[in-house]
Amino acid sequence: MRSLLVASLSLLTAACGSTYMDAPGGADGISDVARSLSPAEEALALHAANQLDLETLDAELDVRAANGIVDGRPFLDIDSLDAVSYVGATALVALADLGVEHFGTVPHGAQDIPSDTLTLWAANELDQVTLDDVVGLDRRAAENIVAARPFATVADLDAVSYVGPSALGDLEAYGAGVFGTTCEAGTLLHADGTTYASLLEALGYVSGEHDLIACAGTFYGPRPLLGFDGSDVAIYGFGAGQTTFDGMNEERFLATVEDGDMVTLYGATFRRAFDLLSPVAVYSGDLQLLATSFEDNSASSGGAVQGGHVTAIRSTFAGNVASWRGGAIDADGATLVDCVFDDNHVEADGDGSAFYVQGDLRVEGSSLTNHSGPSVVFWDAFGTDVMELSDVTYGTATDANLGVGLRVRIDFDATADHDLEGTVSVSCSTAGCD
Numbered sequence: 091m092r093s094l095l096v097a098s099l100s101l102l103t104a105a106c107g108s109t110y111m112d113a114p115g116g117a118d119g120i121s122d123v124a125r126s127l128s129p130a131e132e133a134l135a136l137h138a139a140n141q142l143d144l145e146t147l148d149a150e151l152d153v154r155a156a157n158g159i160v161d162g163r164p165f166l167d168i169d170s171l172d173a174v175s176y177v178g179a180t181a182l183v184a185l186a187d188l189g190v191e192h193f194g195t196v197p198h199g200a201q202d203i204p205s206d207t208l209t210l211w212a213a214n215e216l217d218q219v220t221l222d223d224v225v226g227l228d229r230r231a232a233e234n235i236v237a238a239r240p241f242a243t244v245a246d247l248d249a250v251s252y253v254g255p256s257a258l259g260d261l262e263a264y265g266a267g268v269f270g271t272t273c274e275a276g277t278l279l280h281a282d283g284t285t286y287a288s289l290l291e292a293l294g295y296v297s298g299e300h301d302l303i304a305c306a307g308t309f310y311g312p313r314p315l316l317g318f319d320g321s322d323v324a325i326y327g328f329g330a331g332q333t334t335f336d337g338m339n340e341e342r343f344l345a346t347v348e349d350g351d352m353v354t355l356y357g358a359t360f361r362r363a364f365d366l367l368s369p370v371a372v373y374s375g376d377l378q379l380l381a382t383s384f385e386d387n388s389a390s391s392g393g394a395v396q397g398g399h400v401t402a403i404r405s406t407f408a409g410n411v412a413s414w415r416g417g418a419i420d421a422d423g424a425t426l427v428d429c430v431f432d433d434n435h436v437e438a439d440g441d442g443s444a445f446y447v448q449g450d451l452r453v454e455g456s457s458l459t460n461h462s463g464p465s466v467v468f469w470d471a472f473g474t475d476v477m478e479l480s481d482v483t484y485g486t487a488t489d490a491n492l493g494v495g496l497r498v499r500i501d502f503d504a505t506a507d508h509d510l511e512g513t514v515s516v517s518c519s520t521a522g523c524d
Contacts, residue, residue, distance in 0.1 A: 109328040127182060132168045133275065133307070134189025135182055135200035137237070139171050139312055140164050140338065142188060144460075150184045152176050164338060166287045166311030197275035197306035204328055206244050207303065207357060208265030209258055210380070211326045213247050214240045214354060215301060216264070225264045228252050241356065242380040242403040245405070269303050276307030278325075289335070291342060293323065302326070304358055308334045327358030330406070337363030337387065343370050351375030353397075360394070361385040368396035368420065377421075379405045384418065386410065391446070392420030393434060399423040399449070406430040407444075413437045415459065416446035416470065423449035429456040442468030450476050457483040 127135065139147075139159050147156035155176035165171040172182065189196065212225065213235055221232035231252035241247040248258060273279045278286040281301035286292035288309060293300055304327040323344070327333030335343055335358060342365040346353060353372045360382065363369030369387045370377065377397035384394035386409040393410035400421040406429065407418035417434035419426075424447045431444040443461040448470040458466055466484070469477050 104272070115348045120458070127168060127186065129198040130195070131183075131186040131189075133196045133510040134193065135185035136168060136171060137193055137196045138185045138189040139337070140308070142192060146188070146192075150188055151181050155181045164336075166310065196308070199275060200272045201275050201306050201328070202272055203266075203269060203303060203305075203442045204357075205262050207326050207328060208269065209244055209262040210241055210247065210356060211269075211301070211303070211324065212261040214356075214378075214380070215324050225260050227257050227260060230487055231257050240378050240380055240401065240403065242405075246403075268301075273303060273305040275305055275308065277305050278309070279303040279305065281345050293344065300324070303336075304328070304333045306332045308336050310336055310338060322353075324354040324356075325358065326354075326356045329357045330359045330381060333358040335360045337361070337364075337369060339364045342368070342389075344373060345371040346373065349374040354379040354380065355381065355382050359383040361383060361387065363387045363389075365389055368392035369396070370395045370397075372397040374398050376401070379403070381405060384408070384410055388412070390414050392416045392418075393436075394418045396420045397422070399425075401425045402429050403427045404429065406432075407434055408432045410434045411437065412440060414440050415442050417443040419445035419447070421445070421447050421449070423447065424451050424453075426453045426456055428454070431456065431458045431461070433460040439464065441465050446470070451497075452476075452478045453480070453482055454478075459484065488510060 108265050135193060141161050144156055144160050147159055151159075155174065158174040158176060159165075159171070159414050162170075168182075171177060173184075212221075216225065218232050218236045220226050221235060222229050225232075231250070234250045235247070235253055238250050244258065247253060268281050269279055274285065276287070278289070278292045279302065280286065280292060284292075292302055299322045301496070302323075302325045304325055306328045323346070337343060337360075339362050342363055343360055344353070345368075351372050352375055353370070355370070355378070357380070361384070364387070368389045368391065369384075371392070373396065377395060377400045378398065379395065379402040381404045382402075385406075387394050388411040389396075391412050391414045393412040393416065394407050395418070396416070397419075398421070400419055400423070402419075402424070404427070408430070409432075410418045411434070412420070413436070414505040415436060417436045417440075418431055421440075424445060426445070432445055436443045440463055444458050444466045446468040451469050455466075
């Protein structure tokens with residue numbers, strides 16, 4: 091794959107007398123090698139530059155190039171990476187090789203938008219009139235979709251009365267009419283037809299309605315704060331593990347601040363965000379998490395997410411940490427269905443290593459394992475708030491000194507209601523499981 095490129099590099103090295111000398115550039119300062127990298131090699135080089143630690147980079151690059159990369163990332167395109175001092179022809183090829191060694195392949199080029207992504211976007215985001223009059227669904231199907239949503243899978247949508255193959259096809263076709271059927275890897279496609287490389291570019295600091303398809307790939311870069319006139323944001327990925335937002339242990343993903351804001355996230359992984367505030371924060375509105383994954387994020391409260399009301403369906407929360415409360419979730423109310431919570435934590439005397447909820451709480455068909463802290467679930471109830479736990483599987487705490495089991499801590503007044511119903515199963519081997 092790289093025989094011609096390597097041959098040209100050997101001549102360049104001989105002429106310059108240094109393996110790490112910058113390659114000569116054109117009039118615009120972009121190296122000839124940066125121009126000649128294939129889309130696959132560009133994607134691998136960028137992924138390696140953004141993901142690998144200094145020690146790994148330094149082993150293959152000039153130390154000045156390695157330091158410049160770590161100090162300058164994230165890089166959204168090959169030109170910005172090529173502009174780093176001491177990053178030239180040899181470094182770019184070495185980065186592409188490191189990408190192959192550590193990641194195998196990464197998405198690149200045109201990608202077909204999954205039918206599920208287009209179908210679920212239309213089902214979850216269109217109003218009833220549009221579903222009925224424009225998409226052309228049976229009126230009963232449109233009504234039932236609006237009443238039952240959000241949907242995390244097409245199978246869940248297909249189970250709705252009067253929704254069958256014809257309706258699913260119509261929904262997909264409408265989504266394709268808005269977004270098209272392909273997008274470039276590592277780009278965000280707005281419903282208005284504009285393509286962006288990062289959330290900041292796509293959303294900026296502009297409030298309003300934003301519907302985005304996040305193509306396969308990994309997204310870096312500064313994250314937006316939306317407000318102050320209300321915002322509805324819907325970001326639909328290709329699937330957790332295919333579309334990834336990486337905070338690189340530095341920044342949050344997005345936040346909104348107005349009453350009534352709605353943010354919907356589908357089919358993506360959100361990882362390594364670090365902020366004083368929660369990585370995804372919808373402070374006074376509703377947050378819907380559909381078939382998403384949150385991994386290794388941290389904040390003071392809500393290690394993964396924080397919201398007025400959080401609805402999570404078929405989503406995974408693993409390795410998230412909060413210093414105060416809500417290792418994974420801090421919310422004023424929550425509906426959690428078929429979710430996995432594993433190895434989330436609160437530090438010191440914090441509460442709710444899985445989630446901390448002040449308001450109505452419903453947990454169904456979910457598992458909570460390997461959590462530490464005074465409580466796995468903290469429910470702070472007021473007035474007529476209701477808690478329902480059904481078919482919840484739980485396991486051991488990671489620190490035996492803190493005890494094991496589900497450990498629900500409840501703080502409620504005399505008028506609050508709580509209902510623990512269904513089957514609770516125990517999956518642990520440590521003595522003393524209850």
